[in-house]
Every structure is written in C-alpha cells, then in structure tokens.
Amino acid sequence: MEKYFYLVILFPLIGFLVNGLLGSKMKGTTPGLIGTVAVFIPFLIALGVFFNYGHESQPILQNYFPWINIFDFQANFSILIDPLSLQMTLIITGIGSLIHLYSIGYMHDDEGFARFFSYLNLFIFSMLLLVLGSNLLILFIGWEGVGLCSYLLIGFWYKNEDYGYAARKAFVMNRIGDLGLIAGIVLLWSYFKTIEFQAMAIHAANVDMSDPVIIIATLCLFIGAIGKSAQIPLYTWLPDAMAGPTPVSALIHAATMVTAGIYLLVRAHFLFDLAPSVLNLVSYVGIATSIFAAIIALRQNDIKKVLAYSTVSQLGLMFVALGVGAYTTAMFHVTTHAFFKALLFLGAGSVIHALHGEQDIRNMGGLKNEIKSTYWVFLIGTLAICGIFPLSGMFSKDEILTVLFEKSKGLWALSLFSSLLTAVYMFRLLFLTFFGTYRDDEHKKSKIHESPMVMMAPLWVLAILSVFGGILNLPHLIGGESYGKMAHFLDPIFSHSKLATEHMDAGLEIGLMALVVGLVVIIGFVLYNIYVKKESLPKPDMSLRGVEALVANKFGVDELYDTVISKPVLGISRFFGQKVESAFDGISGFFFVAGFKSIGNSLRKIQNGNVEFYLILMTGSIVVLMILQFLIKI
Amino acid sequence: MQYIFYTLAFFAILCALFVVFEKNPVHSVLYLILTFFSIAGIYVLLNAQFLFIVQLIVYSGAIMVLFLFVLMLLNLNKDTEPQKSVIFKTAGAIAAGSFLLVLVAVLKDTQQSTELSAMTDIGLVKQLGKTLFTKFVVPFEVASILFLAAMVGSVLLGKKELY
Amino acid sequence: MLMQINHIVPIEHIITLSCILFCIGVMGVLLRRNAIIILMCIELMLNAVNILFATFSAYNGNPDGQIFVFFIMVVAAAEVAVGLALLVLIYRNTRSVDVSLLDRLKW
Numbered sequence: 010m011e012k013y014f015y016l017v018i019l020f021p022l023i024g025f026l027v028n029g030l031l032g033s034k035m036k037g038t039t040p041g042l043i044g045t046v047a048v049f050i051p052f053l054i055a056l057g058v059f060f061n062y063g064h065e066s067q068p069i070l071q072n073y074f075p076w077i078n079i080f081d082f083q084a085n086f087s088i089l090i091d092p093l094s095l096q097m098t099l100i101i102t103g104i105g106s107l108i109h110l111y112s113i114g115y116m117h118d119d120e121g122f123a124r125f126f127s128y129l130n131l132f133i134f135s136m137l138l139l140v141l142g143s144n145l146l147i148l149f150i151g152w153e154g155v156g157l158c159s160y161l162l163i164g165f166w167y168k169n170e171d172y173g174y175a176a177r178k179a180f181v182m183n184r185i186g187d188l189g190l191i192a193g194i195v196l197l198w199s200y201f202k203t204i205e206f207q208a209m210a211i212h213a214a215n216v217d218m219s220d221p222v223i224i225i226a227t228l229c230l231f232i233g234a235i236g237k238s239a240q241i242p243l244y245t246w247l248p249d250a251m252a253g254p255t256p257v258s259a260l261i262h263a264a265t266m267v268t269a270g271i272y273l274l275v276r277a278h279f280l281f282d283l284a285p286s287v288l289n290l291v292s293y294v295g296i297a298t299s300i301f302a303a304i305i306a307l308r309q310n311d312i313k314k315v316l317a318y319s320t321v322s323q324l325g326l327m328f329v330a331l332g333v334g335a336y337t338t339a340m341f342h343v344t345t346h347a348f349f350k351a352l353l354f355l356g357a358g359s360v361i362h363a364l365h366g367e368q369d370i371r372n373m374g375g376l377k378n379e380i381k382s383t384y385w386v387f388l389i390g391t392l393a394i395c396g397i398f399p400l401s402g403m404f405s406k407d408e409i410l411t412v413l414f415e416k417s418k419g420l421w422a423l424s425l426f427s428s429l430l431t432a433v434y435m436f437r438l439l440f441l442t443f444f445g446t447y448r449d450d451e452h453k454k455s456k457i458h459e460s461p462m463v464m465m466a467p468l469w470v471l472a473i474l475s476v477f478g479g480i481l482n483l484p485h486l487i488g489g490e491s492y493g494k495m496a497h498f499l500d501p502i503f504s505h506s507k508l509a510t511e512h513m514d515a516g517l518e519i520g521l522m523a524l525v526v527g528l529v530v531i532i533g534f535v536l537y538n539i540y541v542k543k544e545s546l547p548k549p550d551m552s553l554r555g556v557e558a559l560v561a562n563k564f565g566v567d568e569l570y571d572t573v574i575s576k577p578v579l580g581i582s583r584f585f586g587q588k589v590e591s592a593f594d595g596i597s598g599f600f601f602v603a604g605f606k607s608i609g610n611s612l613r614k615i616q617n618g619n620v621e622f623y624l625i626l627m628t629g630s631i632v633v634l635m636i637l638q639f640l641i642k643i
Numbered sequence: 644m645q646y647i648f649y650t651l652a653f654f655a656i657l658c659a660l661f662v663v664f665e666k667n668p669v670h671s672v673l674y675l676i677l678t679f680f681s682i683a684g685i686y687v688l689l690n691a692q693f694l695f696i697v698q699l700i701v702y703s704g705a706i707m708v709l710f711l712f713v714l715m716l717l718n719l720n721k722d723t724e725p726q727k728s729v730i731f732k733t734a735g736a737i738a739a740g741s742f743l744l745v746l747v748a749v750l751k752d753t754q755q756s757t758e759l760s761a762m763t764d765i766g767l768v769k770q771l772g773k774t775l776f777t778k779f780v781v782p783f784e785v786a787s788i789l790f791l792a793a794m795v796g797s798v799l800l801g802k803k804e805l806y
Numbered sequence: 807m808l809m810q811i812n813h814i815v816p817i818e819h820i821i822t823l824s825c826i827l828f829c830i831g832v833m834g835v836l837l838r839r840n841a842i843i844i845l846m847c848i849e850l851m852l853n854a855v856n857i858l859f860a861t862f863s864a865y866n867g868n869p870d871g872q873i874f875v876f877f878i879m880v881v882a883a884a885e886v887a888v889g890l891a892l893l894v895l896i897y898r899n900t901r902s903v904d905v906s907l908l909d910r911l912k913w
C-alpha cells in the first residue's frame with residue numbers, strides 16, 4: 010500500500026489539471042464528481058496505509074527524485090510518512106472529500122463550477138505536499154501553494170471588488186508570515202546543513218538548550234505559523250476571507266489550511282523544545298488571540314464572521330497547548346476542530362443556501378422548523394464546539410485545559426475564560442438563527458427550502474464524526490487506553506520530546522471536566538433566557554456606543570493597521586515615486602538617457618528588415634568569430 | 644590517377660562559379676547538375692561507391708529536377724532578375740573571400756590520422772548497410788519521420804486555399 | 807576501380823576543394839537575389855561538406871562519415887521540398903521570388 014502513496018499527491022494534481030484545462034467543456038456536475046473522486050481515492054489509500062501502520066512501524070521516507078543539488082545544498086523531492094503526516098493526510102483528504110461533495114450541491118448553478126473544483130483540488134494538492142514533504146523546502150512549496158489557492162478561492166467571485174480586496178489582504182498577510190518561514194529555513198539550513206526533518210531531529214539532539222540560532226530560527230518559523238494560522242497580529246485576513254464561497258471557508262479557514270501553522274510547530278517540535286522562551290511566547294500569543302477573537306465574535310452579526318472569529322479563537326487555544334509542549338493534545342484538538350468546524354461552516358452554508366444568500370443573523374430566526382435537518386447538525390456542531398459531554402469538542406478542549414491546569418494556573422484560567430466565551434457566542438448564534446420567530450418578510454419565508462441530499466449527506470457524516478470524534482483519544486479515566494489512542498499513535502514522533510506530560514489525579518481531572526461542562530450548560534440556559542424567552546435582538550449597528558461599538562468594529566484593528574502601517578508606507582512610496590524618482594530621472598536622464606538614445610538611434614538602422622543585409626552580417630560575424638578562435642588557439 | 648581528381652575538381656569549381664554568375668536560372672540549374680556529377684566522380688575516387696549512386700539519383704536526379712519543375716512552373720526562365728547594388732556585391736564578395744581564407748587557414752592544419760586503413764570496401768552497399776542498420780538504426784528511423792513531416796508540410800504549403 | 811586515393815592526392819587538396827565549393831555557395835547566397843538560386847547555392851554548400859565527410863571517411867577507413875553524408879542528403883531532400891513549397895507560396899503572394907522584397911522581418 011505504501012508503494013502507491015505517491016498517488017495520494019498525484020490524484021488531486023490530476024484532478025486540478027483535468028478540471029482546469031477541460032472543465033469548461035464538461036456538462037453538468039462532471040467536474041464536481043472528478044474533483045471529489047480525485048480527493049476521495051487518496052483518502053482510501055491513506056486509510057489503507059494507516060491501518061497497516063503499527064506502533065512499531067518506522068517512518069517511511071519515499072524519495073522520488075533529486076530536486077535541487079548545488080554544492081552542499083541538497084533537496085530531494087521526497088515525502089515522509091509517519092503518524093503525524095498520516096493523521097494530517099487523513100484529515101485533509103477525509104474532510105476534503107466531504108467538502109467537495111457538499112460543494113457539488115452548493116455551487117451547482119455557479120458559472121465557475123469547474124474552476125471552483127480545479128482550485129479546490131489544487132488546494133488539496135498543496136496541502137498534502139505541505140504535510141507530506143520530508144524537508145522544509147517541499148513543505149514550503151505546499152505552504153506557498155496553499156497561500157495561492159486561498160487567494161484564488163477567497164477571490165473566487167472576482168467581479169465583486171470587496172472580495173478581490175479580501176483575497177489580496179489574505180495573500181499579503183500570508184506573505185509576511187512566509188517571509189518568516191523563508192528566513193527560518195535559510196537559518197536552519199546554515200546551522201544544520203540539511204533541511205530534512207529526520208536529519209535535523211538527529212542533529213538537534215546534540216544542540217544546547219536555548220542556542221541563540223535555534224531561538225531565532227524557531228521565532229522565524231513561529232512568525233510563519235502566525236501568518237498561516239491567523240494569530241495576533243496577522244489574524245485580520247481570516248475573518249475577511251469569508252468572502253469566498255462557504256465550502257471554501259470550511260475547507261481552508263476551518264479544517265485544513267489554518268492548521269498548517271500548528272502542523273509546522275508540531276513537525277519542528279524538536280527545535281521548539283530547545284527554545285523554551287519561544288514556546289512561552291507561543292502560549293502568550295495563543296491565549297491573547299484566543300480571548301481577543303472570542304470577544305470580537307460576541308458582537309458579530311454575520312453568521313460566517315462569528316464562525317471565522319471562533320476559528321481564530323480555537324486556533325489560539327491550540328497554540329496555547331503547543332506552547333506548553335502538549336503537542337498531541339494540540340493535534341487532537343486540530344482533529345476534532347476540523348470535524349465540528351467544517352460541520353458548522355457547512356451548516357452555515359446550508360442556512361445561507363436555504364435563505365438564498367442571507368448572512369445576517371438579525372434577519373433569521375425560527376429556522377428550527379423550516380430546515381430541521383440543518384438545525385440538528387448545527388446544534389450538534391454547536392454543542393461539540395462548546396464542549397458538552399460527550400461530544401468530541403469536550404474531550405479535546407478539556408485535555409488542553411487539564412494540561413494547562415497542570416503547567417500554569419494563569420494560562421488555565423484565561424483559557425477557561427476563552428472557552429466559556431466560545432459557549433456564549435456559539436449559543437447566541439444558534440438561538441438567534443434557529444429559535445424564536447422568523448424576522449424577515451413573509452414572502453421570503455415561503456421560499457426557504459432544505460438543502461439537497463448531496464449537501465446534507467456530508468453534514469450528517471461530519472455530525473457523526475463530531476459526536477464520536479472524542480473516541481479517538483479517550484482519556485484514561487473514561488475507559489480509554491493507558492493514555493489515549495491518538496496519543497499512542499503519535500507517540501513515536503515525540504520520543505525525543507523532553508516535555509512529556511505526566512498524569513494527574515483522576516478526581517481532579519473529573520472535577521475540572523465537570524466544572525467546564527457545568528459552566529457551559531449554565532451559560533446555555535442564561536442565553537436561552539435572553540435570546541429565546543425575551544427575544545432580545547442585537548442592536549442595529551448605529552445605536553452601539555462605547556465598548557460595544559468598539560467590539561462590533563473588531564477593536565478597529567483593521568483601521569489601526571491602515572493608519573499605522575498602510576498609510577505611512579503608501580506615503581513613503583508616493584514620496585519616493587513622485588519626488589525621488591523624478592529627481593533621479595532628471596539627473597540620469599541628462600547623462601545616460603540621451604547618450605543611450607543616440608546610440609540606439611544609430612544602431613537601430615542595422616535592424617532594417619532586409620534579408621540580404623542580414624546574410625552579409627551573418628557571414629561577416631562567422632568570419633570574425635573564426636578569426637578570433639584562430640588567434641586565441643595560437 | 645591524380646589527374647582525374649584534379650580535372651574533376653577543376654570542373655566542379657568552374658561549374659559552381661557558373662551557377663552563381665549565370666543570369667538565366669535554368670542554365671544555373673544545369674550547371675549545378677554538372678557540379679554534382681563531378682562531385683559524384685570524386686566520390687568514386689574516394690571509394691564511396693554507394694554515395695556515388697545516391698548522389699546521381701537523389702541530387703542530380705530528384706532534387707535538381709524538382710528545381711527545374713519549380714522554375715518552369717513559376718515561369719522564371721528569363722534572365723530578368725534585378726541586380727543588386729554595387730555595395731552589396733562587393734560586400735558579399737569580400738565576405739565570401741575572407742570566409743574562404745579563414746576556412747582554408749583553419750582546415751590546413753588538419754591532422755591526418757596516422758593509421759591509414761587498407762579497408763577499401765567501406766563504401767560498398769553491403770558495408771554501409773550493415774552500419775546503417777545496426778549502429779545508426781534509430782536516426783535512420785527518425786529520418787523517415789522527418790520525411791513524413793516534410794511531405795505533409797510541403798503539401799499543406801502548396802495547397803491553393805491556404806487562407 | 808578500387809584504389810587508394812590517399813596515396814596519390816594529399817588530403818589538404820581535397821579539403822581546399824571543399825572549402826572553395828563552400829565559399830562559392832556562400833558567395834552565391836550573398837550575391838544573388840533570386841530565391842531559387844539561393845536555395846541551389848545552399849545545396850552546393852551541403853555538397854561541399856559532404857565531400858569533406860566522405861574524404862575523412864575514406865582516409866580514416868571509418869564508414870561513419872559516409873553514413874553522415876547519407877543523412878545530410880536526407881535532410882537536404884526534405885529541406886528542398888519544404889523550401890520550394892515556401893517559394894511557391896511567396897511567389898503566389900508577391901508574383902516574384904526576389905528576396906529583396908522580403909524586408910518585413912522587422913515587424
């Protein structure tokens with residue numbers, strides 16, 4: 010099975026080429042089917058490899074061809090199959106194929122149907138390259154490819170100028186992170202003289218703690234991760250990225266792309282273990298992002314924006330877990346988050362589809378009875394993300410909280426606050442959307458319709474995964490294996506890790522869980538009272554005052570960046586463009602331009618288009634060349 | 644023996660000059676055929692009997708007849724070709740002359756292989772055929788593709804309704 | 807008629823003959839304006855090279871040179887076919903085979 014693993018990467022690429030080159034000529038849903046199959050087959054292959062991969066199996070390095078080989082720099086085009094990349098591959102292809110299937114229904118009457126699927130396949134291809142690459146350079150190809158695809162997909166409806174702007178914003182923000190990643194790669198290469206993960210891990214074992222080069226390199230990698238995984242200060246692109254079609258949001262901005270940063274940190278954990286100060290920074294950035302985004306989410310009225318900020322917040326939590334060295338826990342949350350966030354986004358897509366493009370939750374309400382199926386899956390997603398027992402989100406989030414409780418009480422308290430905020434904005438979203446009465450025109454209500462089967466099927470699969478996803482890594486005290494299945498599976502990767510988490514008192518663990526679940530349930534009831542019983546509504550944008558207005562305006566971070574960074578840079582550019590350049594033009598124009606112009610004027614007469622003249626010139630030059638060679642030989 | 648060679652060489656050069664300086668294109672073609680005949684004679688002296696035959700059939704026969712056909716077809720058998728300006732003519736002659744000088748100067752130093760072969764039958768069909776179909780079989784097959792392409796190309800170009 | 811030419815004619819003389827023929831070809835290309843003559847002169851140059859190949863083949867006792875002559879003839883035949891077809895096309899458009907009229911390479 011491992012022999013055919015290259016097909017995992019190849020199939021999405023073929024799908025991209027077929028859809029991209031021939032898609033416009035195909036009829037009906039053919040491009041969608043091709044795209045879905047091109048992702049589903051890799052999923053099956055990865056599944057086969059996964060079941061063959063025992064705990065004792067060695068990581069498989071598959072070397073396809075030497076790529077760059079200059080002096081002592083060597084980069085092969087090779088992939089590394091180990092538990093970590095295998096798990097990521099399963100998430101990407103599994104959730105990816107569900108989202109592809111869903112998109113067939115969601116995008117069915119869009120004129121760019123084939124284009125959409127070719128982009129999606131290209132995205133899956135890049136993401137697979139990112140997680141499977143055995144060295145930093147292959148990872149970097151995938152990293153850039155993912156950035157490109159997010160640009161293409163966010164700006165998919167390119168005729169809308171705002172969407173194009175959002176796409177550009179995502180691209181530019183990602184570039185800032187990419188610069189960090191490039192610097193990190195170069196630094197690591199100059200230090201280790203290799204960019205292969207396995208070789209670096211072996212070398213890293215002999216490196217001192219807090220080696221300055223390692224600290225700077227990990228810092229650079231972390232900047233890359235900040236860009237891709239939308240952390241403070243580079244998070245603003247993610248909420249704006251909701252401009253793309255909803256399946257794109259689910260695929261790129263919830264399930265896969267944003268986890269690239271997490272993946273990078275986990276993959277390079279042997280370096281981060283050597284730099285405790287950077288790990289601390291990771292935690293602080295993570296917790297700050299988590300709370301900050303959660304607060305913003307409280308005041309958003311666009312169904313997708315709420316989910317977007319919740320993604321940023323959850324990613325922050327994962328970074329906190331990474332920061333304290335709980336890599337497995339972070340990966341577990343990545344997995345469950347992929348399940349329920351994809352579910353929520355696709356569910357939101359189903360709501361939008363049902364309401365023919367309406368995204369403002371103030372114009373919804375009472376949809377529980379209109380679109381029952383969507384309501385149920387959305388409810389499951391909400392409960393899962395809030396962490397209600399026994400859904401998947403509860404296990405992963407509680408694992409993070411438990412680890413934090415053990416490492417640092419302060420971080421634990423802040424994370425708990427953040428996850429309670431999660432419950433608040435998610436219940437608010439749920440109640441405002443599905444409960445109460447419909448708040449828009451009656452004649453629009455009559456047009457509401459449930460989404461087709463092709464969209465609901467993936468939703469139900471994701472719902473089941475969201476419910477039972479916790480089984481993947483059951484804690485010991487609820488009948489799990491000694492310390493979690495997934496932890497056991499991922500364990501070989503972290504054998505070098507010096508920050509293994511030991512286990513705590515079972516009673517305390519249960520107590521913590523009960524505390525969180527209890528608080529979430531209380532929040533749920535309070536909000537039910539506010540939004541359903543009293544039917545209070547978010548105020549119109551204009552009437553907001555003070556802090557509320559600030560929060561609704563996302564703390565004005567976009568405006569802040571605009572005034573602090575964009576405007577000065579633009580001003581400087583304008584100054585150089587208009588004043589300095591023209592000054593140089595004046596000086597150089599005087600000396601050089603005139604000179605070159607006259608030379609050019611005289612030389613261009615040679616280019617007269619006359620064949621005979623060219624022939625004579627040619628013969629003459631051959632003669633001159635031969636004479637030169639003749640002379641040089643002597 | 645060597646007189647045959649020098650006679651043929653002299654004849655070839657003379658006819659080649661006539662090719663260039665003859666006004667009437669048809670005469671030029673005929674002189675070129677004579678040049679090719681002399682070259683074919685030199686091939687015989689060089690023990691390249693197969694090349695001798697091919698030279699006669701392909702060059703003097705097929706290719707030159709093609710030239711004649713085109714000339715007749717386009718009705719160009721009059722000496723109405725406009726002359727080039729004197730500058731172009733002198734420039735061309737000087738360029739060609741210096742080219743000759745340089746060529747001869749360069750090739751004069753050719754090192755002759757010390758090992759003089761006694762093999763005199765390498766130019767026979769049997770020998771050449773063996774080499775052609777063993778060592779050079781791939782280029783030989785590729786050449787057929789080239790011919791096919793040339794054939795298709797010239798038919799396409801020659802079609803009336805190209806545009 | 808099998809004989810050893812390398813005993814009677816020095817190789818330099820054959821090389822010189824080949825060079826002279828080649829340069830006559832070059833001269834023809836440069837001096838004439840009739841495209842058909844130019845094509846013929848190119849054939850002449852090819853033949854000059856062929857003589858060189860055949861000579862070295864005979865003087866070294868290696869048949870490879872003659873094979874090359876054979877391939878050059880193949881290419882020459884193809885080239886003439888396509889070249890003449892192009893000429894006919896040019897003639898159809900300009901009513902002439904004068905290369906001086908083809909001065910639009912600039913664009």
